[in-house]
Amino acid sequence: MSKPIKPNPPSVSRESAKKINQSVNTSQRKSDSQHNSQQDENIVKLIKSKIESLKEGLKTYPIRELVEHAEKFGPYLKLQRLETNQIRKFLDAINRLKAELAETGDFSKIETEVVLLKPKLAYAAARQRAAKPLNDVMSVAIDVVRDKEDFERLVQLIESIIAYHKAEGGK
Secondary structure: OOOOOOOOOOOOOHHHHHHHHHHHHHHHHHHHHHHHHHHHHHHHHHHHHHHHOOOOOHHHOOHHHHHHHHHHHHHHHHHOOOOHHHHHHHHHHHHHHHHHHHHHOOHHHOHHHHHOHHHHHHHHHHHOHHHHHHHHHHHHHHHOOOOHHHHHHHHHHHHHHHHHHHHOOOO
16 A cells, blocks of 8 residues: 655745744734833833822932832833933933032022933923933923922932933843
8 A cells, every 4th residue: 555645745945934023023023012012101101100109209209119109100211212322411410419409409409400301301302202201200300399308309300310221222
């Protein structure tokens, strides 16, 4: 008896197989990206709601929680393709105010400039969509800065966010 003849499977060229794999991988990355994007957008809401809940000002933001939030938010900003040069004027203004406060010790001398940080961020966000999440979070934070201790916590917040952004490979 002769063996039944098995039909040959349709041949798929290496090039076709490669294209199929790329298509599957791209679809999976898009799905993962959308899931991560939704998850990451929640960090913006989480930080904003935490800051809004601080009845005694930003100084009452528990430092461990602040760092934990920054640890998630920094990489999110990297995924949004935020580059520090896009917010350079804001960061320069923060550092200038930090130095001025260290020199004088008088928050009332910088209070107006602290409030005017909001338009700097709004401008950066209007020019570059990637800066919008940072604008959303920092605007809420600036709104609750009322004294030197609040400002110091604001500086810690932005420095932590930028540190984790850079650690993730942000430029």
